[in-house]
Amino acid sequence: MTLKPSQSVYPVTKEAEHEAECILAIIVDNEPGVLARVVGLFSARGYNIESLTVAETDEAKHTSRITVVTRGEPSKIDQIKLQLGRLVPVRRVIDVTQEDDALQRELALIKVVGEGDIRVEAMRVAEIFRARAVDITHSSFIFEVTGARDKINAFIDLMEPLGRSEVSRTGVLSIRRGVTRD
Amino acid sequence: MAAADGSVNPEQNTVTTEKASTALNTKLVKAGAELLLDALEEQGVDTIFGYPGGAVLPIYDALHRRDTIRHILVRHEQGAVHMAEGYARSTGKPGVVLVTSGPGATNAVTGLADALLDSIPLICISGQVARKLIGTDAFQECDTVGITRACTKHNYLATSTQALPGIVHEAFHVATTGRPGPVLIDIPKDVQFEEAPYTPASAARKRSSMNAPAVNPRQIEEAVDLMRHARRPVFYTGGGVINAGPQASVALRGLAKLTGFPVTSTLLGLGAFPAADPQWIGMLGMHGSVEANHAMHDCDVMINIGARFDDRVTGRLDAFSPTSRKIHVDIDPSSINKNVPVNVGIVGDAGEVVTALAEEWRRREKKEVYNSTRINDWWAQINKWRGVNCFHYQKSDTVIKPQYAIERLYELTKHRDDVYITTEVGQHQMWAAQYFHFEDPNRWMTSGGLGTMGYGLPAAVGVQAAHPDALVMDIAGDGSVQMTMQEFSTAVQYRLPVKIFIVNNAYLGMVRQWQELLHDGRYAQSYSEALPDFVKLAEAYGGVGLRAETPAELDDKIKEMIETPHPVLFDCVVTKEENVFPMIPSGAAHNEMLLGGDVTGDEIDKEGRKLV
Numbered sequence: 001m002t003l004k005p006s007q008s009v010y011p012v013t014k015e016a017e018h019e020a021e022c023i024l025a026i027i028v029d030n031e032p033g034v035l036a037r038v039v040g041l042f043s044a045r046g047y048n049i050e051s052l053t054v055a056e057t058d059e060a061k062h063t064s065r066i067t068v069v070t071r072g073e074p075s076k077i078d079q080i081k082l083q084l085g086r087l088v089p090v091r092r093v094i095d096v097t098q099e100d101d102a103l104q105r106e107l108a109l110i111k112v113v114g115e116g117d118i119r120v121e122a123m124r125v126a127e128i129f130r131a132r133a134v135d136i137t138h139s140s141f142i143f144e145v146t147g148a149r150d151k152i153n154a155f156i157d158l159m160e161p162l163g164r165s166e167v168s169r170t171g172v173l174s175i176r177r178g179v180t181r182d
Numbered sequence: 183m184a185a186a187d188g189s190v191n192p193e194q195n196t197v198t199t200e201k202a203s204t205a206l207n208t209k210l211v212k213a214g215a216e217l218l219l220d221a222l223e224e225q226g227v228d229t230i231f232g233y234p235g236g237a238v239l240p241i242y243d244a245l246h247r248r249d250t251i252r253h254i255l256v257r258h259e260q261g262a263v264h265m266a267e268g269y270a271r272s273t274g275k276p277g278v279v280l281v282t283s284g285p286g287a288t289n290a291v292t293g294l295a296d297a298l299l300d301s302i303p304l305i306c307i308s309g310q311v312a313r314k315l316i317g318t319d320a321f322q323e324c325d326t327v328g329i330t331r332a333c334t335k336h337n338y339l340a341t342s343t344q345a346l347p348g349i350v351h352e353a354f355h356v357a358t359t360g361r362p363g364p365v366l367i368d369i370p371k372d373v374q375f376e377e378a379p380y381t382p383a384s385a386a387r388k389r390s391s392m393n394a395p396a397v398n399p400r401q402i403e404e405a406v407d408l409m410r411h412a413r414r415p416v417f418y419t420g421g422g423v424i425n426a427g428p429q430a431s432v433a434l435r436g437l438a439k440l441t442g443f444p445v446t447s448t449l450l451g452l453g454a455f456p457a458a459d460p461q462w463i464g465m466l467g468m469h470g471s472v473e474a475n476h477a478m479h480d481c482d483v484m485i486n487i488g489a490r491f492d493d494r495v496t497g498r499l500d501a502f503s504p505t506s507r508k509i510h511v512d513i514d515p516s517s518i519n520k521n522v523p524v525n526v527g528i529v530g531d532a533g534e535v536v537t538a539l540a541e542e543w544r545r546r547e548k549k550e551v552y553n554s555t556r557i558n559d560w561w562a563q564i565n566k567w568r569g570v571n572c573f574h575y576q577k578s579d580t581v582i583k584p585q586y587a588i589e590r591l592y593e594l595t596k597h598r599d600d601v602y603i604t605t606e607v608g609q610h611q612m613w614a615a616q617y618f619h620f621e622d623p624n625r626w627m628t629s630g631g632l633g634t635m636g637y638g639l640p641a642a643v644g645v646q647a648a649h650p651d652a653l654v655m656d657i658a659g660d661g662s663v664q665m666t667m668q669e670f671s672t673a674v675q676y677r678l679p680v681k682i683f684i685v686n687n688a689y690l691g692m693v694r695q696w697q698e699l700l701h702d703g704r705y706a707q708s709y710s711e712a713l714p715d716f717v718k719l720a721e722a723y724g725g726v727g728l729r730a731e732t733p734a735e736l737d738d739k740i741k742e743m744i745e746t747p748h749p750v751l752f753d754c755v756v757t758k759e760e761n762v763f764p765m766i767p768s769g770a771a772h773n774e775m776l777l778g779g780d781v782t783g784d785e786i787d788k789e790g791r792k793l794v
Contacts, residue, residue, distance in 0.1 A: 029389075032339065033327060044332055075519065082516035088336040088356055088389055 017073035021050070023096040023104060023174050024081065026066040029089040030056045037087050038066055047072065047080050051106075051149075051171035063091065069149070069172050096174040104174040108152045113140045114163030122162040129155045140165075211377040214343040214369065215244040218307070221350035223250055224383050227278050229269060229647055230254070231262040235282025236322060237309025240374035254647055254676055257668035259286050261640035263293020263364075264666065267302045268644030271627045272602055274427060276303035276357050277644065283309045284322030287368070288329065292634060294364045295333035299631025300450060301425055303362035305353055306334075312372040313341070326368045335363030340370065343378035351386035359390045361514040362425055397530045397538050405485070405509045405526050406542040410552060412483035414506075414560045415443045418466065418495075421450030421630070422488015422513060422532045424623045430533030431455070431623045434487065437540045442554050444564055446474035448489045449615055450630040457619035463564060467495040468766050469612040472572035472775055473564050475764075478503050479772035480563070486510045488532040491521040492631070501771030511535045572764045573616055575778060582733050584610065584685045584756040588617040588657065591683060594740050600652040601625065602645045606638040606662030609691035612762045614657040636665030639682055643669055646678040653681070653744060660686040660713055667719070673749040674724045681743050683752045687760065688713060695761045720751035729753040 028034045035054055042049050050069040057065040070080060077095070084093045096102045110131075112122045115138070122141060126133065131145035145155050149172055156167055212220070218241060222230075231254045234242045245253055256262040259281045266277025281290050287308040297304045311320040327339045336356045340346045346369065353365040409415060417438060423430045431454045438445050438461050445455045446466040455462055464471030466478055478484065484506045489495065491510075496502045499522065508524040510517070511532060518527035528535055546552075575585045588610075595601050596619070603618055604627040605611040611628055620626050627645060629637035642656040656663075663684055673680050693708040717727030726748050730739040736754070743750045763778035 032341070033331070036328070037331060040331055079516065079520060086335075086361075086514070086516060 017075065019071060019073050020077075021097070022070050022072065022077045022080075023102075023172055024068045024070065024084070025094040025096050025174055026068065026084055026090060027092040027094070028064050028066060028087075029091065030062045030064040031089055034064070034089045035066065037089065038068070038084065041083055041087065042068070042070070042080075045080075045083060047076070051169070053171035053173055067096075067172055067174055094176070096176070099176050102174050102176050104148050104172050105146055106149050106152050106170055106172050107144065107146045108156065108167060108169040109134070110143045110145065110156060110159055110164060110168075111140060111166040112143065112159055112163045113165045115139050118162045122159065125155070125158050125162070129158075131155065209379060211379050213240065213244070213375055213377055214340075214346050215240040215374040217343065217347045217378065217380055218350060218369065218374070219244050219248065219251065220380055221347045221383075222278065225351070225354045226275070227251055230278045230280050231256055231265040231269070231644065231647075232280030233257075233259050233262060233282065233286060235284075235286050235309060237283035237311060237371050238280060238286075238307075238369075238374075240371065241280065241307070241309070241369075252647075253280075254643075254672065256640070256672050258666065259289035260292050260636065261643075261666050261669040261672065263290050263297065263304065263306065264634075264637050264640035265644030265647065265669070265672075266304050266306075267293065267297055267300075267637075268604060268627050268641030269648045270297075270302050270304060270644075271424075271641075272624050272645040273648045274624060276305055276354060276362075279304060279306040281306065281308050282322065283311055283326065283371075284324045286322075287326040287366075288324060291330060291333055292632075294330055294366065296629050296632040296634045296637065297364040298333050298335060300629065301362050301421060302364065303357040304364035305350075305357055306330075306364060306366040308366060308368050309374075310339070310368045310370040313370045314372075316370065326366070330366045333364075334366045335361075337366040337368065339368045340373050343373050343376040346373060346378070347381040348386040351381070351383040352388050354383075355388040356390050361422075395529060397535055398528065399538075399542075401526055401528045402535070402538045402542050405528065406539060406546060408483050408507055408509060408526065409441065409443075409485065409539075409543070410546060412443075412481075413556055414477075414480060414482040414563075415441070415557065416463075416477045416481040416484055417443055417445040417455075418447070418478065418484055418486045418489055419445060419451045419454055420448040420487065420489025422511075423451055423454040423536075424488075426488065426513075426532040426534075428623055430488075430531070430536060433533050433536040433540065435459075437536050437543070440540055440543055441552075442557060443485070444473075444477055444561070446470070446477065448492070448495055448630070449628060451489065452615060452626045453620035453623045456621040458621060463568070465615050466772075467492075468497070469616065469762050469764065470495075470766075471616075472570045472764055472777070473567035475766065475772040475775055476567045477564055481506045484508045486512075486524070487536060488512065490514075490517045493521070496522060497766045498769055498771050503772070570777070572775075572777060575760075575763075578757070579733060582730065582736055582754060582756045584613050584687065584760050585617055586733060587683075587685055587730075587736065587754050587756055588613050590736055591655070591657070591740060592618045594737065595653060595655075595744065598653060600649070602627070602642075602649065602652055602654045604628065604638040604641040604645060604654070604656045606656070606658045606665075607633045607635045607692075608659045608662055609687075609695065609760075609762050610657055610659040610662075610685040612692075613685070616762075618657070635659075635662035637662075639663055639666050639680070640669040640672075642680040642682070643673050643676075643678055646673070646680050647676065650678070654679075655681040655683055658682055658684045659691060660684055660688060660710055660716075661690040664714075670720070670723045670725060670749060670751065677748075679746070679748050679750070681746075681750045681752060683743070684716060684754060685756055686713070686716070686753055687756050687758045689758060691760075692762070694759070698761070699767065716751045716753035720749075723749075725749040725751060727751050727753065729755065731755045 131143040135142035270277035357365040466474035509526045510524040638656040646654040690708040720727030
């Protein structure tokens, strides 16, 4: 068993652990306050939430799926998963990043304001990213783009010098490939 | 009913009536308040600690009409929760609290947080304003579920009367299974009035937080391997053993006897292993014994059973037990590897795991007899540490030393087998842990995790309510006891003869000690300039007040206290500036303990000061 560093306030000589992004899919009973419980746990214990998506996914069983993107060393991620497991309405915690090739998708709407050459360039980049223009005026576009988080991040970065003025993102959705069920 | 020919068939008649009444039962509707009490009765509740108010009046009305559940009227809701904690800790059953909405619920918060950190099973029922008023800033409305989310294991807002009985049953399940804890049920007033059928416990949904897996036999083998090869082993036991029930303490004693290993315990675990046993090396941690802390530091195999590597126990983490391989048994998987990385982490009930360890040990014994001389050198070393006599203090003929007071309290009561001790928080708590000794579990009730001053007096009332004939003593401090002093009135009202033994040094002693060690003796706000006359205060409440000021009169006064069949406030006037030793200064390791007499004032470095 590997030794893991501590969460304590006392000084600990930290072995350098690699901090990484982690996507957790949390299957919960869809009842009032359940999101507050999950989010409250993250803030109370000082964990990060980089993005959050939630909706009811199984009407018959009254379960919702909360997808959280967080960051931390492996030991911290383990601790987050175990702490989530202590919540009564939490049925399962799936570490999507541990799965071989889980699908992850995010949708973003990006407004770009500009005229002339940069407008053409924006359109060209959008084509490469397979982003659709869903609203057009003579001086603006709104692009809709879906894909993995990295792709969305890259697209948003590229639009920055091209007049990017507003961004709205859904947060990550994820699902495991194949026949596995949650 | 008469048959057509005018004759009556009595047999058939009975059957019909029975059928009718069963059908009636399943369809029988009752008000929410009645359903709540039915569910509490089904869960075996005999005592509720509570305080009425507008939003729980229907429940009080229902209580008034039945005599199955005794209600203890407190003076402040915090007191109710601590009483329920005392009740729960001394009986092993969940304690039940009933409070009103708004301030009733917010006053209960401290007690709930206390129960959460010390893993005490509680059910707190709070009233709420009627559903249609929720969110309107109604009178005595607060977001109880929101406020208590972080200080309960789980909480509920009963949004319908139909769901209420099921919620109550699930709440008991959540509170008592896995790692126990407090559960709150918030019941809007109109839900208490509305009528619905009852749901028996057998038909209720019972979720709990992720269940602990069955004990893993491979891990048990691994653990026993480490134990049998150890040269310097130590059992580090905690409150988990107490929470796992008396059979876990029996199992622990068995395993200790089997192995011959030394046993130490956290503050909350005292009593799981008998203090009179030669293998007992005392409490560990910040104010633990020299032998226990040195054993923790120097051991090569540490077996943690039901403790959680709290910072008061580990001290400086990077110097914590550097040479040991660690086995950690905990029912909560999130406790394992949280603060201290371990080699074998076993998730499970302390009693079950200890039993499995003992079985595995015996199985190995058949193949190869354990050579108990392996640990002879270790015991020789431990006995050397014992020789330091770390709890030694300067005795006095003229003034009462606080340590002496507790020693006498112990000596004069140790022949009894019905002694229960609660404490407040501070120096007296540590002295109680050091100088009072426990042979059995569930006899020692103290606020460990949250460190709640004002815990002991109401907790003692709760213990006494569960054990009316026992000797229940609160070892208190003059500061702490004033935080919940009003509950003395509760003790008087219900003729619960608790003994409140105040170790009165006229200081917030632990604060003063830290100011002496960390802040060059600038005693900011730690001197009690205006203490009440505790004897008169006791009399004002209708109890008995006693005072001892010299060692010569102490024994007689203590005997008088024990013989008094009424609640007693005992004002034991002790030396003002005594410190608790030994002590691991903050930021230091287990083998860097301070003993009484070697304090110069610069033991704690700059970094240590920040740690508290």
